[in-house]
Amino acid sequence: MIPSLLGISIVLFSLLAMAPGDPFEELATNxxxxxxxxxxxxxxxxxxxxxxMRYWHWLxxxxxxxxxxxFVSRMDVSTLILQRLPVTLxxxxxxxxxxxxxxxxxxxxxxxxxxxxxxQIANTFAFIGFSLPTFFTGLVLILIFSIQLDWLxxxxxxxxxxxxxxxxxxxxxxxxxxxxxxxxxxxxxLVRFVRSSVLDVIxxxxxxxxxxxxxxxRKVITKHVVRNALIPVVTLVALxxxxxxxxAVVTEQIFRVPGIGSLLISAMLAxxxxxxxxxxxxxxxxxxxxxxxxxxxxxxxxPRIAFR
Amino acid sequence: xxxxxxxxxxxxxKAGKLSRRGFVQRMMAVGIAAPISAQLLVASGVAMAQSPSxxxxxxxxxxxxxxxxxxxxxxxxxxxxxxGTKDQDGSRLFYEPLAAWDNDGNLQPKLAAVIPxxxxxxxxxxxxxxxxxLKQGVTWHDGKPFTADDAVFNxxxxxxxxxxxxxxxxxxxxxxxxxxxYTIVVKFxxxxxFWADAFxxxxxxxxxxxxxADFIGAKSRDAPTNLKPVGTGPYMFKDFKPGxxxxxxxxxxxxQANKPFFDSIEMKGGGDAVSAAxxxxxxxxxxxxxxxxxxxxILSRLEKGGKGRVQVTPGGxxxxxxxxxxxxxxxxxxxxxxxxxxxxxxxxxxxxxxxxLIVDNKSIEQHIYGRTGPATRDFLNNPSRFRSKDNPVEFxxxxxxxxxxxxxxxxxxxxxxxxxxxxLKFVYQTSINQPRQKxxxxxxxxxxxxxxxxxxxxxxxSVFFSSDVANPDTYTKFYCDLQMYTTTMSQPDPQVxxxxxxxxxxATKDNKWQGRNITRWRNEEYDKIFRASESELDPVxxxxxxxxxxDMAVQDLAVMGxxxxxxxxxxxxxxxxxxxxxxxxxxxxxxxFKDA
Numbered sequence: 001m002i003p004s005l006l007g008i009s010i011v012l013f014s015l016l017a018m019a020p021g022d023p024f025e026e027l028a029t030n031x032x033x034x035x036x037x038x039x040x041x042x043x044x045x046x047x048x049x050x051x052x053m054r055y056w057h058w059l060x061x062x063x064x065x066x067x068x069x070x071f072v073s074r075m076d077v078s079t080l081i082l083q084r085l086p087v088t089l090x091x092x093x094x095x096x097x098x099x100x101x102x103x104x105x106x107x108x109x110x111x112x113x114x115x116x117x118x119x120q121i122a123n124t125f126a127f128i129g130f131s132l133p134t135f136f137t138g139l140v141l142i143l144i145f146s147i148q149l150d151w152l153x154x155x156x157x158x159x160x161x162x163x164x165x166x167x168x169x170x171x172x173x174x175x176x177x178x179x180x181x182x183x184x185x186x187x188x189x190l191v192r193f194v195r196s197s198v199l200d201v202i203x204x205x206x207x208x209x210x211x212x213x214x215x216x217x218r219k220v221i222t223k224h225v226v227r228n229a230l231i232p233v234v235t236l237v238a239l240x241x242x243x244x245x246x247x248a249v250v251t252e253q254i255f256r257v258p259g260i261g262s263l264l265i266s267a268m269l270a271x272x273x274x275x276x277x278x279x280x281x282x283x284x285x286x287x288x289x290x291x292x293x294x295x296x297x298x299x300x301x302x303p304r305i306a307f308r
Numbered sequence: 309x310x311x312x313x314x315x316x317x318x319x320x321x322k323a324g325k326l327s328r329r330g331f332v333q334r335m336m337a338v339g340i341a342a343p344i345s346a347q348l349l350v351a352s353g354v355a356m357a358q359s360p361s362x363x364x365x366x367x368x369x370x371x372x373x374x375x376x377x378x379x380x381x382x383x384x385x386x387x388x389x390x391x392g393t394k395d396q397d398g399s400r401l402f403y404e405p406l407a408a409w410d411n412d413g414n415l416q417p418k419l420a421a422v423i424p425x426x427x428x429x430x431x432x433x434x435x436x437x438x439x440x441x442l443k444q445g446v447t448w449h450d451g452k453p454f455t456a457d458d459a460v461f462n463x464x465x466x467x468x469x470x471x472x473x474x475x476x477x478x479x480x481x482x483x484x485x486x487x488x489x490y491t492i493v494v495k496f497x498x499x500x501x502f503w504a505d506a507f508x509x510x511x512x513x514x515x516x517x518x519x520x521a522d523f524i525g526a527k528s529r530d531a532p533t534n535l536k537p538v539g540t541g542p543y544m545f546k547d548f549k550p551g552x553x554x555x556x557x558x559x560x561x562x563x564q565a566n567k568p569f570f571d572s573i574e575m576k577g578g579g580d581a582v583s584a585a586x587x588x589x590x591x592x593x594x595x596x597x598x599x600x601x602x603x604x605x606i607l608s609r610l611e612k613g614g615k616g617r618v619q620v621t622p623g624g625x626x627x628x629x630x631x632x633x634x635x636x637x638x639x640x641x642x643x644x645x646x647x648x649x650x651x652x653x654x655x656x657x658x659x660x661x662x663x664x665l666i667v668d669n670k671s672i673e674q675h676i677y678g679r680t681g682p683a684t685r686d687f688l689n690n691p692s693r694f695r696s697k698d699n700p701v702e703f704x705x706x707x708x709x710x711x712x713x714x715x716x717x718x719x720x721x722x723x724x725x726x727x728x729x730x731x732l733k734f735v736y737q738t739s740i741n742q743p744r745q746k747x748x749x750x751x752x753x754x755x756x757x758x759x760x761x762x763x764x765x766x767x768x769x770s771v772f773f774s775s776d777v778a779n780p781d782t783y784t785k786f787y788c789d790l791q792m793y794t795t796t797m798s799q800p801d802p803q804v805x806x807x808x809x810x811x812x813x814x815a816t817k818d819n820k821w822q823g824r825n826i827t828r829w830r831n832e833e834y835d836k837i838f839r840a841s842e843s844e845l846d847p848v849x850x851x852x853x854x855x856x857x858x859d860m861a862v863q864d865l866a867v868m869g870x871x872x873x874x875x876x877x878x879x880x881x882x883x884x885x886x887x888x889x890x891x892x893x894x895x896x897x898x899x900x901f902k903d904a
Binding site for chain 2: 022024025027033034035036037038040041044069070072073074075080083084142146147150153154155157158159161253254256258262263266269270271
């Protein structure tokens with residue numbers, strides 16, 4: 001885990017250092033600001049040092065828990081990220097729950113009745129779902145639900161002034177579209193996966209044995225089939241986390257959700273290297289973390305997979 | 309309009325035969341922007357009038373929340389660190405300068421009791437000092453009084469290079485002294501005709517001494533107040549998430565009676581310009597959206613929803629084409645476009661003239677920019693008193709052909725003109741931005757008809773506008789024949805703006821291409837006039853000088869205007885907001901209100 005994070009950070013840092021652009025670009029094009037100001041700032045933030053030295057400084061600071069200092073906002077990167085992280089986790093979490101809540105029953109049902117009408121409809125929607133990119137479905141939803149029907153707001157606001165039930169209602173209302181976009185994109189791929197995984201298991205001998213013992217169909221499916229079929233699905237959910245984060249970046253930008261995705265985009269546009277490093281690093285950590293969770297889940301789903 | 313005519317009109321105003329408004333209108337008619345005409349009057353001894361207030365509410369508050377959308381949200385809230393307009397606009401919710409520029413270029417007092425004039429003794433006769441009387445009874449949001457000590461502190465804070473304030477340019481060359489508790493004097497080393505820089509507008513926002521005194525110089529970044537502003541403005545700070553959200557609540561002790569109208573303000577950031585326009589014009593989720601860089605066609609369509617309107621405010625942005633006077637294709641002492649060279653073909657005035665004739669400004673306005681880009685040939689357009697009348701927009705391919713024929717550029721077998729073996733082939737570069745690429749295409753098309761070959765080049769904006777010394781594609785290096793971009797005149801005085809054609813500002817390898825004269829055009833007479841304008845205290849003469857300078861650069865075709873780029877905002881239909889092209893979008897926030 002540590003070596004992979006280290007490798008990720010080296011690649012990120014050198015890529016960012018090689019990319020064109022300057023965080024104080026706007027100063028350069030503004031005639032009222034003398035060039036010395038920019039030179040001063042560059043020196044102050046150590047931008048004139050060689051790349052390896054800057055990386056070294058960054059790494060040492062990072063190990064001491066110092067995430068660095070945003071060039072653009074002139075505040076600590078950790079504060080910036082902590083402000084944004086909860087929203088992203090809530091949106092991504094909710095969309096994952098939605099994805100699983102849709103994919104599991106639909107996938108299992110489709111697998112138990114393969115090539116039925118239900119299966120075919122489910123398959124069709126699954127294909128449409130994961131073929132359409134999130135930026136497209138997001139815009140379509142905005143056009144329908146915000147502009148035509150005027151039901152839902154398309155600008156996400158973190159500070160809802162209402163209290164009590166109204167507060168939660170407002171939050172749910174503005175979260176519906178981003179969560180749906182992300183969740184259905186995920187869910188569509190999962191449906192296909194759950195279906196094929198269940199199909200693989202349902203033909204195995206032990207399932208026939210269970211049935212012949214006279215155990216009810218419902219119990220066979222939930223206790224015997226699904227539990228075993230879930231192992232590859234858990235892997236997929238964990239492996240898809242990077243894609244979810246990617247989708248979240250785009251979705252957050254469209255709906256103006258103040259999460260780490262939109263922070264990443266604005267930081268990249270402003271060439272704010274420490275923030276870009278911080279956000280990408282947090283995403284990397286989260287992905288590694290989800291892989292770890294997947295490993296632990298294996299053990300629970302299948303006791304034969306033990307930790308040594 | 310020459311100097312004598314100007315003086316005649318000013319005399320009439322003084323004698324009471326012509327109203328101020330009439331004067332300004334007449335100046336507008338001849339293309340002199342209101343800010344300039346207003347300053348002409350001031351300098352000639354007519355008191356600067358307060359533009360009549362359009363503010364209607366008769367009590368403070370009661371207007372509900374004001375929701376504004378900046379598609380790039382403010383990332384910091386210390387006005388001395390505020391680089392872009394978004395940061396300045398955000399800071400302006402809480403902080404105020406001594407005086408603000410209104411859209412006519414008049415100074416409006418904010419924290420100043422009166423605007424300094426010659427008559428009230430504010431401006432010294434020798435032009436070497438300005439005395440500001442501060443408004444009394446103004447308090448910071450934490451209840452402490454605002455005094456001359458605060459103003460002097462802002463000067464000390466900004467001028468210290470270790471603070472790394474972006475406002476340093478306005479404060480480092482002046483000396484500020486406290487006269488009494490509510491008076492300061494700003495002293496200049498030499499006679500300074502444009503004195504309204506420090507303490508005014510975007511650079512003039514005042515921060516409180518008692519909260520920043522311990523954080524001057526290298527410690528500036530540690531000040532907790534950087535993120536939790538305490539100012540004198542109409543709204544008090546509530547919450548700030550960089551890039552996302554700034555919120556404020558009404559300041560119950562604001563120093564202007566019955567203001568502000570709204571109970572709270574919410575400035576949301578992020579997203580893109582088109583959806584921001586939608587949120588105001590089509591769904592009405594927000595009351596105001598900033599910087600509508602959206603095609604006019606789309607804006608007009610969204611406006612049909614009837615929930616909002618688009619407001620266009622003229623300012624100092626000019627999309628222009630530069631002609632390289634040096635040779636970009638020959639390397640001399642490690643740099644191309646060196647001033648030791650001359651451009652092989654563009655140095656012929658006939659070629660430059662022909663190129664100017666094939667640029668169809670009117671079509672570019674009509675088909676690309678619409679309301680958001682009025683055609684112009686001038687470089688200096690606003691304030692309108694500085695606008696020359698002598699450079700009409702002209703598009704005429706036949707005439708271009710005629711000129712080139714006369715000058716001996718004959719069409720070859722490939723349809724491209726050549727003379728002495730040198731072909732009229734040019735590389736025309738700009739940044740990647742859809743309207744710019746469309747403009748390039750329009751120019752290329754008519755160039756072909758005149759036997760000129762234009763190779764179009766577009767560079768991604770983050771490279772084009774960077775100051776990366778190692779990159780050959782930056783606009784300051786200008787390693788091509790023609791280039792196009794928008795430059796900004798940020799204050800209603802052209803002095804800083806017009807130094808872009810002085811010989812000592814030429815961008816070279818020696819100054820790491822940080823010089824501001826990108827075209828490398830040099831002219832002794834221009835230099836002389838510019839030097840004179842720096843200390844010319846008679847505003848009428850000074851105005852004439854700037855018009856002359858514009859004409860020299862434009863008529864010799866070092867540069868040609870394409871379109872002006874005014875400030876475009878989207879407003880909810882009931883919202884009344886005065887936007888100034890010479891100050892922050894939120895400079896007049898205390899006076900914003902909604903019709904009942």
